[in-house]
Amino acid sequence: MDWHPNSGETTLARYPVSFATGTAASVDGRRSFRDRRRNDIEADLADWPEGRGFAVRSLPGRVGVYGRTAVSGVFAVVTGILSDLLGGSTINPEPGRGKLEERENEVDDFPVMWADAGDTARTLPWQLDPSRRPQGQVTEVVLTSQRLLVVGSGTTLWETPRENVVDAAIRQFSIGRKDFRITFRDGSWARLTTSVSYHSTELVGLLTGSHQRLSESDLSTEQHKRLSGFASSLPTGATPPVITRLPSGLVRVGSTLPGRGQGVVSETRGFVMDEAGRDATPAPGDIGPSKA
Template sequence: MNWQPQSGEETLARFPASFATGTAASVDGRRSFRDRQRNDIEAELPGWPEGDSFAVRRLPGRIGVRVRTAASGVFAVAGGILSDLLGGSTINPEPGRGKLEERENEVEDFPVMWADAGDIARTLPWQLDPSRRPHGYVTEIVLTTRRLLVVGSGEDLWETPRENIADATVKRFSIGRRDFRITFQDGSWARLTTNASHSTTELVGLLTGSHRRLSESELSAGQRERFASFAASLPAGATRPVITKLPSGLVRVETTTPGHGRGAVSESRGFVMDDAGQDATPAPGDIEPSKA
């Protein structure tokens, strides 16, 4: 049965998500689970099946990673190794990866759970770990007006009231800037990732308040006219258009329409408009993570 919100509860965002994965050569393809003293806590997590073991690669292993993954030749290999050895703050051969923010958590280690016994982050479900869940199993993170949830193949796996969320930040040292960190009120945190940078930007924005869902009644006269024209033009089966106020003050309208023909997939339609309802160009941080 597919997950549905409770009566009187509105779903604000729902995106595929999982624990993040290291990208530096020393931790590429790996993740760890730590208490606040940086001890390994995997064996202490109740009910968790065995997963891939974690170890930081030494120099020979890092060279192997770079040789396998560098598509732009020997200079990218050498540059990637030098970047990791020097801190990874200036050279980033992988396309779309931002500068290093936390060497201790992104090169020397890669914790995706940081929590002592009894902390909220320790309650996150093991299905978020790609190395533990069955092949083809999909986990999603769902944000509503009341709760943050993890849903696995349509089943509610975990939830916490929104009041337990202290902060959320985009982690730039990740491919496509898709990683994000959720920090709970008790100080524990988890590093997760979505399947697209714009999903990460929107989710973090909704959690922190920089992005806000609007109702049609909150639009200006020009925006309401534009919205009504767009809604009337949608084909049968299109989802209800979602209205979002972006950090710049612009408004985005977006819907999903069904695909046509055998094997066709649904597609997104929408636009960004100014206060008058005219097309506008999103500012940095509106749709994609800011590069600042």
């Protein structure tokens, strides 16, 4: 069925989302699906199309990954090999990745679903897996005042009451820190990712309460004047401005211009302002994830 908000339900966020993908050389480009005893449950997921399967790369395979991605040549390859042999965290030749938080889930394995039979995370749709869904299809996460949903091509694929999500957190060990984990009331969890880091930051913030959606009536006189000028300057087709109070207390205003044609990225316009409606610099954790 096509997704639409219920009566009295407010849409807070809607962003492209997928299961995350490993970035350490041992699991680069891969993901696994586990029960709480770390057994592989991929073959047991009901009605899922066959996937690629999962295996941690041996040392020779990791050398190949280092060789393809290292920006500092031989030194980076040798350093990566030594790091693996000594049991240290795998190096990251790409910029923007934070510290290793869980070696067992980010280097030795890369579960994106952690759930026993009957757990909420195990009900997530297979379309979240980029290696399974049809080419060109986009899955999106929708957060409302009542629900968390996954939609594909406008159709509801999965949903759960918002109160069933008990925690959400950015995973630092990901390119651009775009990965995040959502944990459900039963203790199961999923590791997901968005295409832009501030989408992950904002979604996590809205789930945990550090970010808050505002209405025009919540703004000061100066902020309202700034918003009105911005809204009147938007081209035809732009979405109505979305107003967010950031953790620092600053206010972000944003609007999206949908891309034209398949695969065209939408354009976001906006600004951050203080109580007086003046341009302001976001604090760490306001827009992008805080560094660890």
